[in-house]
Amino acid sequence: MGRAKKVVLAYSGGVDTSVCIPYLKQEWGVEEVITLAADLGQGDELEPVREKALKSGASISLVADAQESFVTDYAFPALKANALYENRYPLSTALARPLIAKLLVEAAVEYGADAVAHGCTGKGNDQVRFDVSIAALNPDLKVLAPAREWGMSREQTIAYGEQFGIPAPVKKSSPYSIDRNLLGRSIEAGPLEDPWTEPLEEIYQMTKAIADTPDTPAYVEIGFEQGIPVSLDDQVLAPVALVTALNERVGQHGIGRIDMVENRLVGIKSREIYEVPALSVLIQAHRDLESLTLTADVTHYKRGIEETYSQMIYNGLWYSPLKAALDAFVNETQKRVSGVVRVKLFKGVATIVGRKSDKTLYTPDLATYGADDQFDHKAAEGFIYIWGLPTRVWSQRTRE
């Protein structure tokens, strides 16, 4: 008896996930492996990937076009929460995992599989995100993670695959481990494992080196409706088109690179490089529009929610009751977050230089230092007396 009869495997076309196919069948007695490759805007041709799965022994090779759902159902909710893990990483890789898990679970139901599988190792966050998301969506499905158990080195994995007709990588394989989708690229390992080593320029693809960026600034006006970006420079764009276009415009100016040491859920610190051009500027612009349209107390309270929300995405709890409750809070706050933010792009830096909204709470009559000032200055005196009263009493008593 094998560990499962019919398995849907998350498939990328790389050596590791390809080797998972014969491994599941030969070593774990799986009768049938169906692969599923999700198009999340990673830029790979998916037809060769589809064929490679069949050559590697898959009975059915599925390709899911998931870009729109990725942006609409995962990236934009995170944007509304200004989600940044450890205040810096916009979760571009992490957000893809619950979506892939959902696609796997749906395919398992459609094809009558009793398990799903992924190629994650035992050291990363992604295994947690897959396993927990799958459990949340269908607790009866088994999850198989061969690479967590097989204990093969890279060379051994390639040699194992060759026995089953999986070709060794043609190019000398890159020392880096790279995850890519429409939102960005995550690059780790190889020389980057030394946190003191500056990344080589060769690792970047979505963002230009500062030396190659234009010598004059560019501007982009991002329009938001209820917290969601809907236009660039007055041109209304669908979600995928908007993110694609903004990646290009922002990346031209070398904006969106992050070099950080982060704390993984499994207890390891890891050095990771991200390039997330559009998403980092969208978060910056969105937060700025909130400064115009949310009250002070909502803004301040929301910061705590954002922190929790970001940790939940990072830690694999996308499908969880707390996350759903936080979504309800965040969505309530976004009802008036509509307007336009003007961003200046220059030499690796995005600067917000203007914002406007029909829903603005900014009140010129109150803010002005000019003659039109409507603010009641005398009222400030009484307010300050009462505001400072506890401090005044404390001071008197501690002097006695």
Ligand code: ARG
């Ligand atoms: N550290 C990031 C995360 O946990 C990205 C991991 C992606 N993998 C990679 N090969 N860089 O979300």
